Amino acid sequence: MNTVEVRNAVKYYGSGNDPFMILNKLNMTVPPGSIYALLGASGCGKTTLLSCILGMIPLDDGEISVFGNVTTKYATKVNGSRIGYMPQEMALVGELTVKETIYYFGKIFLMDIDKLRDRYDMLHKLLELPRGDQRIETCSGGQKRRVSFAAAMIHEPDLLILDEPTVGLDPLLREKIWSFMLDVTSTSKLSIIITTHYIEEARQAKCVGLMRNGVLLAEDKPMNIVNQNNVENLEEAFLALCLKRGVSEYAGALTYIETNGTNNNIYNTNNLEMNANRKHTSKYKNKNVFASVSTESRSNNLRWPIVKTLFIKVWTQLKRQPAALVLITFLPIIQLFFFYHACGGNPKGLQLAIVNNEIDDYETTCNRSTLISTYPHDYTCDLHLISCRFLDELTDETAIKVFFSSFDEAWKAAKRGEYIGIIEISRNFTEALEIVRKRPEEATEGIIQSSKIKVYLDQADLQLTFFLQRKIYEVYTNYTQNVLRDCKMPIKLDNIPMDFSESLFGSIDSDFKHTMMPAFTMLVVFVLSSGLTLSGIILERKEGFWNRTLLAGVSTIEILSAYIIINFIIVIMQLFEVLFLLTFIYGTYYHGSYMIVMMMLAILGCSGINFGLWISCLCSELMQANLLMSGITQPLTVLSGMIWPVEGMPIVLRIISYAMPTTIPSRAMREVIEKKYTLTHPNVLLAFGNLFAWFFITLYLGISAVKRSKYSRNT
Ligand SMILES: Nc1ncnc2c1ncn2[C@@H]1O[C@H](COP(=O)(O)OP(=O)(O)OP(=O)(O)O)[C@@H](O)[C@H]1O
Known part of the structure; x- marks a missing residue:
């Protein structure tokens, strides 16, 4: 039984309207115990063919069998540990050391530790690897390749697929590697498929496949190919074959021609005709009906030794990136610090222009005597330059x-723009006020106007305007109440017949930041956990390490478990930090249950992890x-109700806002903190409903997206 057989393989890239053919009914046979050298110009489709054999990408048509497992519409499974794969790019993790990297692969193949040690020592010597404790990121390109x-070799696979393993290596080492490969293939059933640009080194292979335009021009022993073409060496043979075929570089330049599918070995230039028409109308176009062989995880269950290995790898990566570690640890604190100190404080240093027509000079006229309103000797309460009293209440605060x-x-x-507003007091302010107060029947419109303090505010900055309006109102209330107190009149007679002194929940002088804090904390937790997850996974997928681990037979769920566990630990650590900061440093008053708040934030953190995954x-x-x-x-910030109450939004946005994971839960969190609501309160239950819905929806989206794009496209 041949190790690999490829029959009539067809593969396209590109969009549905503009497909580009890479493999054109390609046939290939790799016998057991042999080295198969796949040669071809850059971009001719070698890596694509290897990816199809590995099951990383599906064929559009044709059949591939590996160890006799023929592909069908549903990919045939091959035990991942039987295959070793070395991709063209490094696909290594920079933070791991040489030894950790090789041990990582040994462990995910569940190798016995003594065996792993022996293999490591042997490969270390053979491949002249750098010191075991040297980090991959400090290795040279050639060292990384080794x-x-x-x-790829550590677990003694039956099939080794090497995509340009000898690039950048010195000739001596290349020779050493080739003699090692020749030795193992002659003494075992190991088959090696190797792509290389060094045509002459392929001489040593048992079989050579010369690839061009999506087909194998020839597939035979190197000497046979040389002899059949009456040339001196393989390079010349390749040239001769190419000249026979024509000049076009890519299979995509060919029109798809049906063949009888039996041209297994030797090139056949007659049944493939050149055609300038790049687009074609193949019945197979973009059908993707055949998935190729795919390596299989050796179990459907989570294998804890593997999850542990993956976990250690992610943790090692993390702890060797001090900047990332510092950010992960301190980012929530930094964000809360800025929020706490930047938001909710009273604006200071605002300047108001005062035009007091009642007095000429505030400093000299408004003194202790003008601030007196009552005259005990005759028990009267005559107002005198009362504007002084108002302005005295208006402090720099x-x-x-x-x-x-x-x-x-x-x-x-x-x-x-020099002043935020103007306060204007009329010339006969006190007199007018006395008339309005004592003889209202004499108060004309002019007198009423004169009795008022006119305030003009810069409406361009509404936050400042609202602040000043509130403050000036407080100043005015203090001023009237003090005057009433001096006159021995009930202070409740001040002119607005409303009393806002009692608060239903929370403190009357509640800070704005306390109101915003739950939504802000939730946003920090959600965004940080998402960011952490997505950056770890994207980098791993981008570097090709993800694919390599999957091809070793590790399941997606096992890889994700390691990420989820580590990110969950980080989220919990960050939650403790946040709650510690809020409670002990900033003294946020927690009347309610810490446990409920923790639970809410933990579920939200997990949703963030799932969301990041997606x-x-x-x-x-x-x-x-x-x-x-x-x-x-x-939008999450704007719609969370933190900046503006949800009730002030249009209905559609209100619905979206309520569906967000930070709106209802943050409101409930505030209610738990301030109103001591418990788990049984409908608002708290609703918040948990929202959080669990987010958790399960994001989990579904994350896992199904990972399954759909199991292998990253970057390899
Ligand atoms: N995901 C993709 N989408 C579209 N085109 C792709 C994709 N991957 C590869 N190609 C194209 O397919 C062709 C074959 O690429 P492939 O990587 O298989 O070539 P190769 O023979 O391995 O080249 P090299 O020797 O330089 O590695 C190239 O033209 C490449 O640009």
Whole structure:
């Protein structure tokens, strides 16, 4: 039985309307115990063919069998441990050492530790590997290639697929590797498929396949090919074969021609005709009906030794990136620190232009005597230059007063942006107020207007305007209440017949940041856990390590488990940090249950992990994923009700907002904290419903996306 047989393999790349043929009814046979050298110009489809054999990408038509397992519509499974694969790119993890890398592969193949040690020592010597404790990121290109080769060989596979293993190696080492391969293939059933650009080194192979335009021009012993073409060496034979075929480089330049599918070995230029028409109407076009052989995980269950190996690998990677570790540890604290100190504080240093027409000079006129309203000797309560009293209440805490002698001047200065507003008091302010207070029947419209303090505020900055309105109102209330108190009148007589002194929940002087804190904390937890997951997975997929691990027979779920466990630990650590900071450093008052808050944040963190998983499958580049996450974070923030109450949004946005994982849960979290709501309260139950829905939906999206794009496209 041949180790690999490829029959009439057809493979296209490109979109449905513009497919580009890479394999054109290609046939290939790899006998057991042999080295098969696949030669061909760059871009002719060698890697594509190997990927099809490995089951990383499906054929559009044809059949591949590996160890006699023929592909069908549903991929035939081959035990991953029977195959060793060295991809063209390094597909190694920079943070691991040489020894850790090779041991990693040994362990995911569940090798016995003594055997693993022996194999490592043997390969270390044979391949002249760098020191075992040297990190991969510090190895040269050639050293990395040798480590990658050793990793593919460590478990003594039956089939070794090597994509250009000897590039960048010195001739002596190349020779050493070839003699090793010749030795093992002659003494065992090991078959090796090797692609190489060094045509002459392929001389040593038992069989050579010369590939061009999506077909094998020839497949035979090197000497036979040389002899049949009456040339001196393989290079000349390849040239001669190419000249017979024509000049076009790619299979895509050919029109698909049906053949009888039996041209197994030797080139056949007659049954494939050149055609300038690149597009074609093949009945197989983009059908992807045949999946090729795919390596199989050796068990459907989670194998804990493998999960442990994967976990150790992710953890080692993490701890060897100090910057990432510091960020992961301190980012939530940093974000909360900025939030806590930047939000909710009272604006300071605002300047108000004051035009007090009642007095000429505030400093000299408004003194202790003008601040007195009652005269105990005759028990009267006559107001005197009462504007002084109002302005005395208006302290720098609210705004810095800058006096102007005319309204015009103040207006111009405010228009120049020098002042946030103007307060204007009329010339006969006290008199007018006395009339309104004591003889309201005499109060004309003019008198009423004069009795008012006019405030002009810059409405361009609404936050500041609202702040000042509130503060000026407080100043006014203090001022009237003090006057009433001096006059021995009930202070409740101040002019708004409403009392906001009692608060239903929370403190009357509740800080704005306390209101925003739950939504902000939730956003931090969700976005950080997503970001952490997606960056780890995208990098792993991009570097090809993901594919390599899958091809070793590890299941996607096992890889994901390691990520999920490690990210879950990080999320929990971050939660403790956040709660510690909020409770002990910032003294956020927690009346309610810590446990409920922790549970909410933990479920949200897990949803974030799932969400990151999903995004990592949608984007192949980290930059794309980061942009997408930024795009998602912005509406998540705006719609969370943190910046503006959800009740103020249009109905459609309100619905979207309530469906977000941060709106209802953050509201419930605030209610747990301030109103001591328990798990049985409908709002808390609703929040848990929302969080669990997010958890399960994102889990489904994440896992199904990972399964759909099992192998990353970057290899
Ligand atoms: N995912 C893809 N989508 C579209 N085209 C692709 C894809 N992967 C490869 N190709 C194209 O298919 C052709 C064959 O690529 P492949 O990597 O198989 O060539 P190769 O013979 O291995 O080249 P090299 O020796 O340089 O590695 C190339 O033209 C390449 O650009």
